[in-house]
Amino acid sequence: MLDFHIYDVFTDTPFTGNPLAIVEGADDLSTAQMQTIARQFNLSETIFIQTPDDPAHTAKVRIFFPTAEIPFAGHPTIGCALHLAESSAQVVLEEVAGLVPVTILDGTAEFTAPKIPxxxxxxxxxxxxxxxxxxxxxxxxxxxxxxxxxxxxxxxxxxxxxxxxxxxxxxxxxxxxxxxxxxxxxxxxxxxxxxxxxxxxxxxxxxxxxxxxxxxxxxxxxxxxxxxxxxxxxxxxxxxxxxxxxxxxxxxxxxxxxxxxxxxxxxxxxxxxxxxxxxxxxxxxx
CATH class of the missing domain: 3.10.310.10 (Diaminopimelate Epimerase; Chain A, domain 1)
Structure with missing residues (x-):
């Protein structure tokens, strides 16, 4: 069994904002297993937490729609960073699109986009x-x-x-x-x-x-x-x-x-x- 958490993101009011599933301990999951779990939750995105490639970073993560993996997404980044830190901190997530630094201050998380539009x-x-x-x-x-x-x-x-x-x-x-x-x-x-x-x-x-x-x-x-x-x-x-x-x-x-x-x-x-x-x-x- 894997531990999971559901957060409402981009809000401080329960049952508003964008729901997110966070799955912990995902190191040994295959891509197909992650996709199956994301389809089961059927939320707009599910994020899987893995051990970072670089121990100086907070976590390696993979993000899935119900239908496919995506290289980067904002509400999983915000929700996952707040889940991992839960206080003022600097978090660095290894996402498929690149490193995403997140600053957390007074319960608000701010990420820097990994790519310029x-x-x-x-x-x-x-x-x-x-x-x-x-x-x-x-x-x-x-x-x-x-x-x-x-x-x-x-x-x-x-x-x-x-x-x-x-x-x-x-x-x-x-x-x-x-x-x-x-x-x-x-x-x-x-x-x-x-x-x-x-x-x-x-x-x-x-x-x-x-x-x-x-x-x-x-x-x-x-x-x-x-x-x-x-x-x-x-x-x-x-x-x-x-x-x-x-x-x-x-x-x-x-x-x-x-x-x-x-x-x-x-x-x-x-x-x-x-x-x-x-x-x-x-x-x-x-």
Whole structure:
């Protein structure tokens, strides 16, 4: 039997935020066994804790959707770091995408993204994107649709109103057309600026088994690339944003995005949030 813990991440309120399964003692598990356990939990992500390759680091981790392994994800990083530290500390996680340092202070964990967002050329046209979200084209803001990669990859579309954001629903056959136009990327992050340095978003990724995600740390990190591309960041400086996600799902989540820029280029991206333990138990080894 393996010990596991369930945390709600990007919240300090139980039964909100994004649920996460943390499985301990995973050194001897095969990839197939981890995938089976992740499919059993059927949460957006499950993280497995292993002995680090470098003893100077806190842990080696592997992260799984219900359908596949992923190289990096934000809410597992935040939840796992808080679980391992549970106090003010510096945690370093060995993830497939690279080393992820996490600073924990007063119950809030902040990670530095392992990769700077990289723009991808393949993007759908606005009409197809709108149709994929079940919206008329007029519900999209005039800013360009973005496609950014940094481990995972996401499509970014700014909407015109909160009402439009609330009406988003994945719709076929346009959604398949979006995936085809973007080279296979099916994760869509729809967002809207709601005030000075405030953003509300929704993230959909059906191929990963995630109809909608209550809080997506990796999409928040890569949003830095979109914001820079559409002129939402100063050429040089540090800018912080407060983000809300999961509102429409009844699982409101709070995330903080901080971006360092220099001469128009992104130098570093950090994402912060809290987490609260919900359950602990044991699970059979497949």
């Amino acid at each position: 990289r723009a991808q050329e393949a993007t759908p046209d606005p009409a197809t994107m709108a149709a994929a979200l079940g919206l008329p084209p007029a519900d999209l803001a005039p800013t360009a649709i973005g496609h950014f990669e940094g481990g995972p990859s996401f499509l970014y579309v700014e909407l015109a109103t909160l009402d439009a954001l609330s009406r988003c629903r994945i719709s076929e056959p346009a959604y398949t057309d979006v995936m085809r136009a973007s080279g296979g990327t099916g994760a869509i992050y729809a967002y809207l600026p709601t005030g000075p340095n405030a953003i509300q978003g929704r993230m959909f990724d059906p191929p990963a088994g995630i109809t909608e995600d209550p809080a997506t740390g990796s999409a928040t990190a890569l949003l830095a690339g979109q914001l820079n591309a559409v002129g939402g960041l100063p050429a040089t400086g540090t800018t912080a944003f407060a983000l809300r996600q999961g509102v429409e799902m009844g699982r409101p989540s709070n995330l903080r995005l901080t971006i360092d820029t220099a001469e128009g280029e992104i130098e570093a991206v950090r994402v912060a949030g809290q987490a609260v333990k919900i359950a602990s138990g044991q699970i059979r080894i497949p």
